Amino acid sequence: MKIVVALGGNALGNTPEEQKKLVKETAVHLVDLIEKGHQLVIAHGNGPQVGMINLAFQNQSLLDNSIPIIPFPECGAMSQGYIGYHLQNALGAELEKRKINKSVSTIITQVLVDKDDPAFDSPSKPVGSFYSQEKAVKLKEEKGYQMIEDAGRGYRRVVPSPQPVDIVEKEIITNLIEDQQLVIACGGGGIPVIKEGRFLEGVSAVIDKDFASEKLAEIVDADLLVILTAVDKVAINFGEEDEKWLDQINIQQAKKYIEEGHFAPGSMLPKVKAAVSFVEKKKSGKALITSLNKAQAGLEGKTGTLISRGDE
Ligand code: ADP
Ligand code: MG
Numbered sequence: 001m002k003i004v005v006a007l008g009g010n011a012l013g014n015t016p017e018e019q020k021k022l023v024k025e026t027a028v029h030l031v032d033l034i035e036k037g038h039q040l041v042i043a044h045g046n047g048p049q050v051g052m053i054n055l056a057f058q059n060q061s062l063l064d065n066s067i068p069i070i071p072f073p074e075c076g077a078m079s080q081g082y083i084g085y086h087l088q089n090a091l092g093a094e095l096e097k098r099k100i101n102k103s104v105s106t107i108i109t110q111v112l113v114d115k116d117d118p119a120f121d122s123p124s125k126p127v128g129s130f131y132s133q134e135k136a137v138k139l140k141e142e143k144g145y146q147m148i149e150d151a152g153r154g155y156r157r158v159v160p161s162p163q164p165v166d167i168v169e170k171e172i173i174t175n176l177i178e179d180q181q182l183v184i185a186c187g188g189g190g191i192p193v194i195k196e197g198r199f200l201e202g203v204s205a206v207i208d209k210d211f212a213s214e215k216l217a218e219i220v221d222a223d224l225l226v227i228l229t230a231v232d233k234v235a236i237n238f239g240e241e242d243e244k245w246l247d248q249i250n251i252q253q254a255k256k257y258i259e260e261g262h263f264a265p266g267s268m269l270p271k272v273k274a275a276v277s278f279v280e281k282k283k284s285g286k287a288l289i290t291s292l293n294k295a296q297a298g299l300e301g302k303t304g305t306l307i308s309r310g311d312e
Contacts, residue, residue, distance in 0.1 A: 001038050001039070001223040001224055002038075002039045002041070002177075002220065002221065002222045002223050002224075003033065003038050003039065003040050003041070003222060003223065003224045003225075003226055004040075004041045004042075004043060004213055004216050004217035004220065004222045004224070004225050004226070005030065005033075005040055005041070005042050005043070005226045005228060005295070006043045006044065006045075006209060006210060006213035006225070006226065006227045006228065006274075007026065007042065007043070007044035007045065007228055007292070008044075008045055008227070008228055008229040008230060008292075009045050009047060009048060009230070010022075010229065010230045010291075010292060011023070011026040011044065011228060011292050012026070012044065012045070012048075012049070012083060012086075013048075014048045014052075015052075016082075016086075019049075019083070019086050020086055020090075023086045023087055023089075023090040024090045024093075024094075025292075025293075026087070026090065026292060027087070027090035027091045027093065027094040028094055029228075029292055029293060029295050029296070030042065030091060030094075030295075031091065031094040031095055031098060031100070032295070032296050033295060033296060033299065034095070034100060034102070034182070035098060035100065036296070036299075038299075039177065039180070040182060041173070041177060041183050041185065041216065041217075041220055041222065042087065042182070042183065042184045042185070043184075043185060043186040043187065043209060043212060043213040043216055044083060044087070044184070044187050044188070044209065045188060045189075045209040046076065046079040046080070046083060046187055046188025046189075046209070047126065047127055047188075047206075049079040049082060049083055049188070050072075050075050050076055050078075050079040050127060050188055050206070051127045051156075051157070053070070053075045053078050053079055053082075054070065054072065054075040054127070057069060057070040057075070058070075071202070071204060072159065072202075072203075072204035072205070072206075073191050073192065073193070073202025073203060073204065074202070076187075076188050076190075076191045076192075076202075076206070077108055077191050079187065079188050080106065080108050080109065080187035080188060080191070081106070081108065083106075083187055083188075084106025084108075084184050084187060085106070087104070087106070087184050088104045088105065088106055088184065091104045091182060092104050095182075102180065102181060102182050103181050103182070104181070104182040104183075104184070105176065105181065105182075105183060105184070106183075106184040106185070106187070107169050107172060107173055107176075107183060107184070107185045108169075108191070109167060109168070109169050109173075109185045109186045109187065109190045109191065110167075110168040110169065110190060110191045110192075110193045110200060110202075111164045111165075111166070111167055111168065111186065111189065111190025111191065111192055111193065111207050111212055111215070112164070112165045112166040112167070112168060112193055112194070112195065112200070113162035113163065113164065113165055113192045113193070113194055113203070113205065113207065114162065114163070114165055114194070115194040115195070115203075117160075117162035117163060119160045119161050119162040119163070119205070120160045120162060120205070121160075122160070123146045123158045123159050123160045123161075124148075124158055124160070124161050124265070124266065125158055125159050125160065125161035125205075125206040125208065125266065126148065126150045126156035126157070126158055126266055127156065127157055127158070127159055127206055130150065130153055130154030130155065130156055131147070131154055131155045131156070132154065132155065133149075133155060135155070136155035139157070145157040145158075146158045146159075150266065150267075151264050151266070151267050159204060159205055159206050160204075160205040160206075161205065161206055161207065161208055162192060162203075162205055162207060163207075163211060164189070164190065164207050164211055164212045164214075164215040166215070167185070167186065167190065167212075167215060167216060167219055168193065168200065169185070170219050173185050173216075173219075173220065174219070174220060177220055185216060186209070186212040186213060186215075186216050187209075188206065188207075188209060189206055189207030189208055189209040189211065189212040190207050190212045192205045192206070192207050208270045208274075210227060210270040210271045210273070210274040211270060211273070211274050211277075213225060213227065213274060214274035214275075214277050214278045217278050217282075217285070218278065218281050218282065221282070222278075222282075222285065223284065223285060223286070224285065224286050224287070224288060224299075225274065225275065225278045225285070225286075225287040225288070226287075226288045226289075226290070226295065226298070226299075227271045227274065227275065227287070227288070227289045227290075228290065228291060228292045228295055229268075229271065229289065229290075229291060229292075230291060231290075231291060232245075232290055232291045232294050232303050232304065233245040233246055233247070233289070233290065233303065233304060233305045234246050234263070234268060234271070234272060234289050234305040235262070236257055236260075236262040237262065238262060238263075238264070238268070245305075246305045247304075247305065247306070248305070248306045248307075248308070249305065249306075249307055249310075250307070250308060250309060250310025251276050251279050251280060251307065251308075251309060251310070252310070253310075254272055254275065254276050254307055255276060257272070258272060258273065258276075271289050272289070272307070274287070275287030275289060275307040276307065279307055279308060279309055283309070286306060286307065286308045287306070287307040287308075288304050288305070288306050288307075289304060289305045289307070290303055290304030290305065291304075
């Protein structure tokens with residue numbers, strides 16, 4: 001099967017040392033799938049990484065005016081390179097260990113967004129570190145950041161999250177896949193760009209990696225979109241007494257659950273929405289949401305939440 005795998009924050013961690021260690025584990029799970037004969041295309045998030053890069057430059061430029069403030073799209077590009085390097089290194093090592101001859105590359109990916117996307121009027125995407133309420137209020141006052149409470153884990157800065165329209169580097173990505181190479185693309189949801197006349201211009205926003213992965217799955221004509229995250233399955237009444245973990249749902253059920261508000265915006269909601277879009281767009285396509293270390297079991301139908309067309 002041709003599978004687009006979207007890696008979540010737990011596959012990467014928060015610091016370079018942590019990430020370097022975690023990606024080794026991530027690589028084992030991914031190469032397991034390759035060894036089973038699947039063709040993978042890898043996408044990943046970059047929330048903590050892009051936040052760290054952005055904040056480091058911002059703080060340093062306040063102390064030393066020879067250090068420029070690095071705009072958000074450039075931070076996104078840096079994070080793609082930094083994460084891509086670690087993934088390439090770890091995947092390369094794991095492939096070498098198993099004597100699988102496949103080269104790994106990262107495509108610095110620009111993703112086209114619509115400049116009239118309503119998301120630009122209401123920032124919603126959490127980025128960077130978690131803060132206490134007190135610190136959040138201070139950042140809002142001092143730096144003008146918009147801050148929100150993120151799924152019970154603390155406060156984070158928010159930026160606009162427009163929808164992906166197209167992947168600028170789609171041809172090269174498709175060519176590499178056809179050449180049986182392992183491609184890492186759309187890191188952090190891609191670098192958001194808008195069309196200005198004939199040219200493209202980066203914008204300060206974050207495309208949700210779940211939506212960008214869906215677009216990637218569509219464009220590369222994947223059979224399956226696998227979203228790997230911190231939970232084995234998707235739940236309804238999540239965290240409540242009557243919490244119920246879902247094994248298999250069709251798109252009608254998924255849409256009903258979305259409407260009923262079972263999925264937290266910015267965490268599980270974009271995953272379920274991305275799964276629904278992919279299955280809607282590709283007739284035989286399916287989407288699986290599970291955890292990184294259950295990827296293989298999920299593909300074997302033993303765990304995870306599978307979203308398919310079902311009977312319409
Ligand atoms: P990632 O970095 O993989 O995108 P997120 O933290 O954004 O991870 O989203 C995954 C998290 O969503 C889970 O760890 C869980 O805490 C949360 N979540 C919110 N609603 C649900 C739900 N209905 N079912 C399962 N998990 C949920
Ligand atoms: Mg997320």
